[in-house]
Amino acid sequence: MKEDELLHGGGQTQEAEKPLATTTRKSRKPFLFIGTAIIFVVLALALGLGLGLGLKHKKASVGGGHSSNGTSPNPTNGTGESPDISENIPSWRRNPLEYNLDMSWDINAAPTTRVFNLTVSEIQAAPDGILRPLLVINGQFPGPLIRVNQGDRVLINVTNQLSNGTSMHWHGLYQNGTNWMDGTVGVTQCAIPPSDSFLYNFTVEQFGTYWYHSHFATQYTDGLVGPFIVHSPEESKIQEMYDYDQVVLLQDYYHNLSTTLLPGYLASGNENAEPLPDNGLIQGTNFFNCSSYPPDSGYICDQNSTRAIFNVAQGKRYRFRLINTGAFGEFQVSIDNHTIQVIEADATLVQPVTVSRLPIHIAQRYSILFHANQTATNYWFRAHMNDLCFSAENPVLDTDVRALVTYTNSTSDPNPTQSVDWSYALDASCEDLSTSDLVPYDPLPAPQVDITYPIEVSFQIGNYALDRAYINSTTWVPPTVPTLNQAVAGLHANDANFSTSGVSTAFSASQLVVDVPTYKVVDVLINSLDEGAHPFHLHGHQFWIMASGSRGDFEWNSYPTLNLTNPMRRDTLTVDAFGWALIRFKADNPGLWALHCHISWHMEAGLLMQFQTRDDIMEGWTLPSDVLALCDAK
Numbered sequence: 001m002k003e004d005e006l007l008h009g010g011g012q013t014q015e016a017e018k019p020l021a022t023t024t025r026k027s028r029k030p031f032l033f034i035g036t037a038i039i040f041v042v043l044a045l046a047l048g049l050g051l052g053l054g055l056k057h058k059k060a061s062v063g064g065g066h067s068s069n070g071t072s073p074n075p076t077n078g079t080g081e082s083p084d085i086s087e088n089i090p091s092w093r094r095n096p097l098e099y100n101l102d103m104s105w106d107i108n109a110a111p112t113t114r115v116f117n118l119t120v121s122e123i124q125a126a127p128d129g130i131l132r133p134l135l136v137i138n139g140q141f142p143g144p145l146i147r148v149n150q151g152d153r154v155l156i157n158v159t160n161q162l163s164n165g166t167s168m169h170w171h172g173l174y175q176n177g178t179n180w181m182d183g184t185v186g187v188t189q190c191a192i193p194p195s196d197s198f199l200y201n202f203t204v205e206q207f208g209t210y211w212y213h214s215h216f217a218t219q220y221t222d223g224l225v226g227p228f229i230v231h232s233p234e235e236s237k238i239q240e241m242y243d244y245d246q247v248v249l250l251q252d253y254y255h256n257l258s259t260t261l262l263p264g265y266l267a268s269g270n271e272n273a274e275p276l277p278d279n280g281l282i283q284g285t286n287f288f289n290c291s292s293y294p295p296d297s298g299y300i301c302d303q304n305s306t307r308a309i310f311n312v313a314q315g316k317r318y319r320f321r322l323i324n325t326g327a328f329g330e331f332q333v334s335i336d337n338h339t340i341q342v343i344e345a346d347a348t349l350v351q352p353v354t355v356s357r358l359p360i361h362i363a364q365r366y367s368i369l370f371h372a373n374q375t376a377t378n379y380w381f382r383a384h385m386n387d388l389c390f391s392a393e394n395p396v397l398d399t400d401v402r403a404l405v406t407y408t409n410s411t412s413d414p415n416p417t418q419s420v421d422w423s424y425a426l427d428a429s430c431e432d433l434s435t436s437d438l439v440p441y442d443p444l445p446a447p448q449v450d451i452t453y454p455i456e457v458s459f460q461i462g463n464y465a466l467d468r469a470y471i472n473s474t475t476w477v478p479p480t481v482p483t484l485n486q487a488v489a490g491l492h493a494n495d496a497n498f499s500t501s502g503v504s505t506a507f508s509a510s511q512l513v514v515d516v517p518t519y520k521v522v523d524v525l526i527n528s529l530d531e532g533a534h535p536f537h538l539h540g541h542q543f544w545i546m547a548s549g550s551r552g553d554f555e556w557n558s559y560p561t562l563n564l565t566n567p568m569r570r571d572t573l574t575v576d577a578f579g580w581a582l583i584r585f586k587a588d589n590p591g592l593w594a595l596h597c598h599i600s601w602h603m604e605a606g607l608l609m610q611f612q613t614r615d616d617i618m619e620g621w622t623l624p625s626d627v628l629a630l631c632d633a634k
């Protein structure tokens with residue numbers, strides 16, 4: 001019995017946001033129900049309601065109640081007594097109530113400026129019970145919610161208290177006209193040096209579910225991730241489909257810093273064996289069976305782990321915005337006894353499609369709806385980590401990552417006769433939901449293509465005698481001077497190498513940059529010669545998925561007859577093992593844009609190329625002095 005662990009600690013709700021202008025954001029009052037919660041927990045302990053049954057099953061309520069702020073549209077709906085025990089969670093653990101999206105947020109508010117402060121530091125913490133060095137934002141893990149409206153200007157001040165450089169990337173945001181705010185070290189900026197800070201300043205033109213993460217080497221994998229939610233008046237048409245809106249972060253998780261794991265991965269003769277996750281987290285938390293490590297492993301097991309809990313009220317409908325912030329692992333998500341409807345994929349609203357299990361690969365987002373219309377009891381929310389896609393098995397990894405969905409505001413394990421997993425087999429491969437299932441809600445025809453670039457993805461032992469990842473014959477190494485800075489300087493100097501259409505000769509051999517000097521519609525045929533699935537992300541754009549296949553090759557004779565009517569569009573797509581995908585985008589956004597595999601290990605191994613687009617606009621650019629200054633501060 002560890003009641004002091006449940007009842008002590010110093011969790012604080014940390015507001016990252018400080019609105020400059022008047023906004024409709026109401027301040028949260030997360031401590032309203034603490035008294036009730038403590039009484040509840042004490043009672044639960046006294047009654048032995050499944051608490052303290054050993055490390056693997058000990059729980060604290062950290063999941064989503066809805067009424068901790070007084071702005072809930074329906075505060076007396078039965079979720080009002082959510083066990084918010086924020087005073088009892090360790091100070092480094094972000095209160096997951098912060099990821100409940102207050103439904104009274106004004107999606108019609110006039111555009112405003114919103115200010116956020118993100119201070120990055122390294123601490124010792126134990127999100128799943130195993131103590132490790134963890135990178136945190138404002139002292140907590142996972143990162144704070146960034147929530148804005150379409151059209152808002154955001155000022156995000158990132159302060160670096162690490163001993164290494166850092167950066168922050170706003171995954172999925174176009175940054176049209178502000179390429180230098182994209183946060184991609186080696187492409188659009190130099191890293192923010194230790195003890196320095198940088199102000200990201202941009203306007204959000206889109207809406208939907210996004211996220212942010214460090215884009216410096218594999219650093220995000222060590223904790224620098226958070227949700228970025230953008231609302232819009234356009235949401236009114238789907239808001240009537242749900243009563244509550246909740247962000248859910250899913251991620252694989254390692255017990256060591258990525259910088260510790262990386263050398264082994266890149267060592268020669270390693271045959272591309274990626275570091276294997278030790279656990280999976282939901283809302284940054286999970287249990288871990290510490291006894292699966294030998295006593296002399298050196299790991300310190302702190303018994304303060306928890307499981308995420310989602311409180312639901314009978315009859316209510318829920319939107320869960322799933323974000324896979326992991327490094328390597330795909331999840332298959334399901335809720336026992338409840339079908340789920342997919343309504344959004346990578347910020348594209350889609351025609352609702354009902355599924356039992358939903359695959360979500362690294363960096364992808366899906367919004368799912370479910371109706372709390374089953375017997376009022378407890379059910380498992382399952383995020384099965386698909387280790388069949390890993391190169392080997394990690395004996396300590398429990399792939400069955402779970403959260404609790406409770407109708408009864410309780411923390412007990414579901415009754416296995418009442419909470420039943422779907423009997424359909426789990427996928428053996430890491431493939432996206434079929435694109436034919438994903439139909440954008442707002443139709444947008446794909447334009448006719450102007451230029452087509454086929455690329456080949458492979459892993460080779462390069463002349464570094466390291467196992468490197470290649471796109472065509474280039475393995476990416478971040479340059480000291482970002483390619484954006486090089487291109488702007490080259491364009492100013494009228495160096496024709498920087499404005500010649502096609503594979504650019506202006507950069508060093510470790511940069512594969514395709515230059516598209518004026519507006520064109522570009523197709524990229526990604527061909528994978530690799531046995532693993534690769535979630536590819538294109539910065540600065542959404543692309544249409546024109547065709548894809550898990551084997552064989554694209555049929556060029558089908559090219560003239562591809563469906564243009566309303567193909568799925570998104571920003572992160574899984575290219576199947578030995579498979580291919582044909583993506584199309586409008587190269588209308590000036591700047592240098594990365595196209596890369598989002599598996600941390602693969603990007604760091606070189607699986608990144610870039611597009612340089614709209615030289616006609618870029619040649620008029622002068623990079624802001626604070627962006628340039630990041631490169632002097634050595």
Ligand code: C2O
Pocket residue numbers: 169171184213215363537539594596598
């Ligand atoms: Cu999530 Cu290159 O980014």
